Amino acid sequence: MEEKMRAVQIHAPGEFSVDWVPVPHPGRGEVLVEVKAVAICGSDPGIFNGKVLQNGWPPHFPFIAGHEFAAQVVALGEGVTNLKPGDRVAGEAHCGCGTCEMCKKGYYNLCLNYGNQAAGHHHYGHSSPGCYAQYQVYDQKALTLLPDNVTYDEGTLVDTAGTAYNALRLTGVEPGGFTAIIGPGPMGIMAMCLAKAMGSATIVIGRRQRLAMAARLGADYTIDYEKVDDPVEEVRRITGGGAHQVIEAAGNATAYFESVQMARKGGHVALISIPPKDGQEAALKSLIMNQITLHGVRANPNCSKIVLDLMAQGSLNVKDQITHRFPMEQIHEAFDTFIGRKDGALKVIVHPNGDC
Ligand SMILES: [Zn+2]
Numbered sequence: 001m002e003e004k005m006r007a008v009q010i011h012a013p014g015e016f017s018v019d020w021v022p023v024p025h026p027g028r029g030e031v032l033v034e035v036k037a038v039a040i041c042g043s044d045p046g047i048f049n050g051k052v053l054q055n056g057w058p059p060h061f062p063f064i065a066g067h068e069f070a071a072q073v074v075a076l077g078e079g080v081t082n083l084k085p086g087d088r089v090a091g092e093a094h095c096g097c098g099t100c101e102m103c104k105k106g107y108y109n110l111c112l113n114y115g116n117q118a119a120g121h122h123h124y125g126h127s128s129p130g131c132y133a134q135y136q137v138y139d140q141k142a143l144t145l146l147p148d149n150v151t152y153d154e155g156t157l158v159d160t161a162g163t164a165y166n167a168l169r170l171t172g173v174e175p176g177g178f179t180a181i182i183g184p185g186p187m188g189i190m191a192m193c194l195a196k197a198m199g200s201a202t203i204v205i206g207r208r209q210r211l212a213m214a215a216r217l218g219a220d221y222t223i224d225y226e227k228v229d230d231p232v233e234e235v236r237r238i239t240g241g242g243a244h245q246v247i248e249a250a251g252n253a254t255a256y257f258e259s260v261q262m263a264r265k266g267g268h269v270a271l272i273s274i275p276p277k278d279g280q281e282a283a284l285k286s287l288i289m290n291q292i293t294l295h296g297v298r299a300n301p302n303c304s305k306i307v308l309d310l311m312a313q314g315s316l317n318v319k320d321q322i323t324h325r326f327p328m329e330q331i332h333e334a335f336d337t338f339i340g341r342k343d344g345a346l347k348v349i350v351h352p353n354g355d356c
């Protein structure tokens with residue numbers, strides 16, 4: 001086993017480089033993996049540029065970020081029973097302590113020991129080191145086996161797919177209804193693909209090239225909010241009174257309020273993006289008068305196996321959501337492409353160990 005590896009280290013807000021660092025050793029219940037592919041998450045730029053420092057992300061400098069990955073197991077720590085060297089796996093960002101009240105209920109995304117590594121909690125790439133590296137150690141609980149016909153690149157999309165699936169599961173998608181999705185970014189497009197796989201008709205609200213991409217990847221209806229007077233009215237017209245589920249994935253206050261108003265009576269709204277502001281009575285009035293259920297969505301507990309099965313069965317196509325690939329040495333170019341949405345960039349994949 002090599003002693004040193006290449007990794008992207010954040011040295012200060014906005015300052016990062018590919019450096020030589022020691023290969024970590026797996027502790028009890030942990031495995032060492034060779035990282036094959038990493039997808040850039042919408043939350044990564046904030047971690048790299050210091051905008052989410054108040055959340056404790058990163059907790060120190062230098063820091064290795066990244067949490068959407070697929071990898072191969074190369075070594076086991078003590079007490080690992082579920083995995084062996086050679087296994088192909090996909091990762092999750094959240095690893096709960098396993099013993100608190102929330103973990104015991106299966107909500108390890110809401111672990112009461114958040115940030116307490118001694119208690120066994122990890123939020124990989126946020127409060128614990130992540131995957132922009134050739135190797136990393138992970139708790140076995142944070143890894144799910146990849147089906148044989150799901151590639152490493154596809155496996156990196158388990159995190160996004162899991163979070164979109166968590167939102168759809170919370171809102172109770174059923175065949176035959178309507179799911180409206182605001183914001184055709186990587187999360188919104190993934191929610192659209194999954195809602196379709198679950199038998200719901202889909203309406204995507206957005207604009208420009210990403211809205212065109214949603215249409216290309218199978219949205220039943222698209223609404224360009226720059227071209228219609230009122231996107232809320234459009235949704236109500238298409239659905240005959242409002243969507244059964246509304247998924248907000250745009251990350252702005254307008255989307256937050258409109259999502260409530262797009263829901264039908266008794267409907268469900270899931271907010272994935274964290275809204276910058278709160279308040280405004282119109283949305284709250286709709287919520288009360290129409291008895292709408294609102295769900296906050298945090299990450300993707302107990303979702304990896306389901307979305308991987310959907311990929312393996314061909315019901316969830318993530319290949320077409322991957323628009324760009326870069327070796328890790330070109331990390332700056334990869335981030336510029338992702339942040340600038342260059343050449344229609346949606347999901348951008350980084351390969352820490354060369355091509356795979
Ligand atoms: Zn992510």
Ligand SMILES: [Zn+2]
Binds near residue numbers: 096103
């Ligand atoms: Zn816990």
